[in-house]
Structures are given as C-alpha cells and as structure tokens.
Amino acid sequence: MRDRFALRLLLLGVAVFIAVALWRSWPNVAPLLRGGSDATPRAVVARGDLAADEKSTIELFERSRASVVFISTRQQVQDFWTRNVFSVPRGTGSGFIWDDAGTWSPTSTSSRARARQLCGSPTAATTGRASSA
Numbered sequence: 001m002r003d004r005f006a007l008r009l010l011l012l013g014v015a016v017f018i019a020v021a022l023w024r025s026w027p028n029v030a031p032l033l034r035g036g037s038d039a040t041p042r043a044v045v046a047r048g049d050l051a052a053d054e055k056s057t058i059e060l061f062e063r064s065r066a067s068v069v070f071i072s073t074r075q076q077v078q079d080f081w082t083r084n085v086f087s088v089p090r091g092t093g094s095g096f097i098w099d100d101a102g103t104w105s106p107t108s109t110s111s112r113a114r115a116r117q118l119c120g121s122p123t124a125a126t127t128g129r130a131s132s133a
Contacts, residue, residue: 070094072091073092
C-alpha cells in the first residue's frame with residue numbers, strides 16, 4: 001500500500017513538472033509547432049500630406065496642450081470602528097485651465113483636489129461648478 005502511494009506521488013510530481021515546464025516554455029515551443037512564420041516586413045513609405053481637418057486638429061492640440069491638467073481627488077473619510085479620519089483617493093480625470101488667471105473648474109464633490117500640468121508642476125485646486133459652455 002505504501003509503495004503504491006509513493007509511486008502515485010512520484011508520477012503526480014513528474015506530471016506537474018512537465019506541465020509547468022511546457023507552460024513556461026510555450027512561447028518558444030509554439031512557433032516550432034506551427035512551422036515558423038512566412039511574414040516578411042514591409043518597407044515604410046511616407047503617406048503624403050495631411051488633410052485640412054487633421055492639420056487643424058494638430059494645431060488645436062499644439063495651442064491648448066499647456067492648459068490641460070491631470071486631476072486627482074481625495075476625500076476625508078472616517079473609519080466606522082476606530083473613528084479615525086483619513087484621506088483616501090476618490091478619483092482621477094483630466095480638465096483644463098479656462099482663463100488667463102489659471103482658474104479651472106473640475107466637477108467633483110471631493111474635499112481636496114490636486115492638478116498636475118503637462119510640465120509636471122502640481123497645483124492645489126478648489127472644486128467648483130463646471131461650466132456648461
């Protein structure tokens with residue numbers, strides 16, 4: 001009885017080893033089983049001039065990219081059992097600076113918001129109502 005258990009355990013161990021070895025080496029084995037690849041790379045050629053709407057979209061992006069900000073919000077919450085108050089992430093998104101003074105208006109009900117501009121400098125922000133325009 002003991003010898004049969006040891007034999008089954010050994011066979012199970014060998015089967016697991018083979019399964020793991022095949023799983024780990026599958027990216028190298030699969031192309032051999034498929035017979036290789038006939039794909040040949042194509043030459044890269046210039047596509048020509050851009051359409052007028054594509055040019056205007058690129059121009060709009062170039063003019064306004066400095067005013068786009070990444071917004072991350074946090075909220076103060078209170079633990080039910082310990083009554084400790086701590087700040088947790090609420091959400092992320094994007095927004096834009098809409099006037100020369102640098103004020104912006106994300107739509108949020110969180111208690112704290114931070115904005116990071118393209119240049120990477122963080123800016124503290126207060127939440128407000130979003131403009132519908």
